[in-house]
Amino acid sequence: LSSPPPSIPAVCSRPVRSPPLPAMPQPGDNNSDRRLCALCNSSVGDEAVVAINRLWHPDHFCCNGCKRPIKQTYQTADNFAYCVVCFAAKFNPKCAGCNDTLVDTCLLALDRHWHPRCFTCSTCARPLPNGEYYLVDGKPYDLDCHWGKRLEKREAIDRGQAVANAKIRSDAASA
Numbered sequence: 001l002s003s004p005p006p007s008i009p010a011v012c013s014r015p016v017r018s019p020p021l022p023a024m025p026q027p028g029d030n031n032s033d034r035r036l037c038a039l040c041n042s043s044v045g046d047e048a049v050v051a052i053n054r055l056w057h058p059d060h061f062c063c064n065g066c067k068r069p070i071k072q073t074y075q076t077a078d079n080f081a082y083c084v085v086c087f088a089a090k091f092n093p094k095c096a097g098c099n100d101t102l103v104d105t106c107l108l109a110l111d112r113h114w115h116p117r118c119f120t121c122s123t124c125a126r127p128l129p130n131g132e133y134y135l136v137d138g139k140p141y142d143l144d145c146h147w148g149k150r151l152e153k154r155e156a157i158d159r160g161q162a163v164a165n166a167k168i169r170s171d172a173a174s175a
Helices: 084-091 143-174
Strands: 049-051 054-056 074-077 080-083 107-109 112-114 134-136 139-141
Touching (some): 074 084, 139 143
Antiparallel strands (some): 049 054, 134 139
């Protein structure tokens, strides 16, 4: 006996349905452009801002504080963008001397933040050069005023001792 012939698939008389092909991108079709604005989710077109790992229309990249478009430098906090002014107002410390927000250079002295111009000698009120100061009774002084303050304190102590000694002599004489 011979082996049966190999099976040959029959030609199907019904059309085979394949999954539909994606539609061809049409000009202006937002779904064809993967460059979408993070705010409005529409195509950014030819001009876009890249910030915080996303694309934005230039007028849609706005400060989380003042809500105005950010055109230059920005800073981020908690994945939100802020213009420099709003970021400083919200996150930067205030000067212990004038209570204004610190934006540029500041000093850290006496456990507080200061503008260099606001950290001044307690006697003469001149700014302390390079933030160097001498502490007397918890207050900052420049070198000259420091010695003056120490001399003043020494004289007060001496006067106090002289008064105390005079009172002791007076009490001893009356006894």
